[in-house]
Amino acid sequence: MTDTLLPESDAGNTSDAVHEDRLWCDNGWTARVIKNEDDDGWAVEMIKDGEAEPALVGPWTMGRDKKNPKPLDIGAFNTLVKTASEVLRRHEQQLHAQLHKRLTVESGDGSVEVTLDIVPDEDDPYALLTAFDALGEQLAQVKVAPNFKLSRAGAASWVENGFRRPG
Incomplete structure (x- = not known):
């Protein structure tokens, strides 16, 4: 030792x-x-x-x-800890990007930010489609399938249709 x-x-x-x-x-x-x-x-x-x-x-x-x-030795160990921590951080960032999408669309009332947050539950996975106004106030939220594809056209259509559940 x-x-x-x-x-x-x-x-x-x-x-x-x-x-x-x-x-x-x-x-x-x-x-x-x-x-x-x-x-x-x-x-x-x-x-x-x-x-x-x-x-x-x-x-x-x-x-x-x-x-x-x-x-x-201590120097090598510290370098390895730093490198492995960076690998885990990048993996977490990639997973976050896969599970959380965000885009902005224009409506008659101004900008609307639309987010899609996937909840990868083992028994019942789902996603939440949420709309926010320019001040960050939630306008609407609906539960959608976890494989729901968020696109600019789809988000604009959802906003224009009064936030009725897509599909």
């Missing part, structure tokens, strides 16, 4: 910390150096506490003997 001091900001999270050459557990993350199944090299996987699957798997550097992996 390597005795490396963590930055002071992480000092409160060291009770369950593990700092070994091929395994680091700290600050809500686990870095594990594993044999790369695709070739003779090594890989590192980053797993966020509570998650079953790694957030990041990537190649890992060989050590000086060209057989064994380079040991993990």
Whole structure:
């Protein structure tokens, strides 16, 4: 086990910390150096506490003997945490973009913002189609199928038809 001091900001999270050459557990993350199944090299996987699957798997550097992996250290671990966190953040942003659509259409009463929020419930998925006026006040909301396609023409038609349930 390597005795490396963590930055002071992480000092409160060291009770369950593990700092070994091929395994680091700290600050809500686990870095594990594993044999790369695709070739003779090594890989590192980053797993966020509570998650079953790694957030990041990537190649890992060989050590000086060209057989064994380079040991993990605090600098490498911190870089891996930052990279894996960015991967998770991008994934969350992509999921949010898939589940939440927003566009603005013009009506006789001014601009109307129309949103579609998909609720991916396992038993009963659905989406909410909602209209807001220029001041952000909700004008209408209807429940639609989760595969409802929000388009500018469809939103304008919904507004023009007095917010009657589409389709």
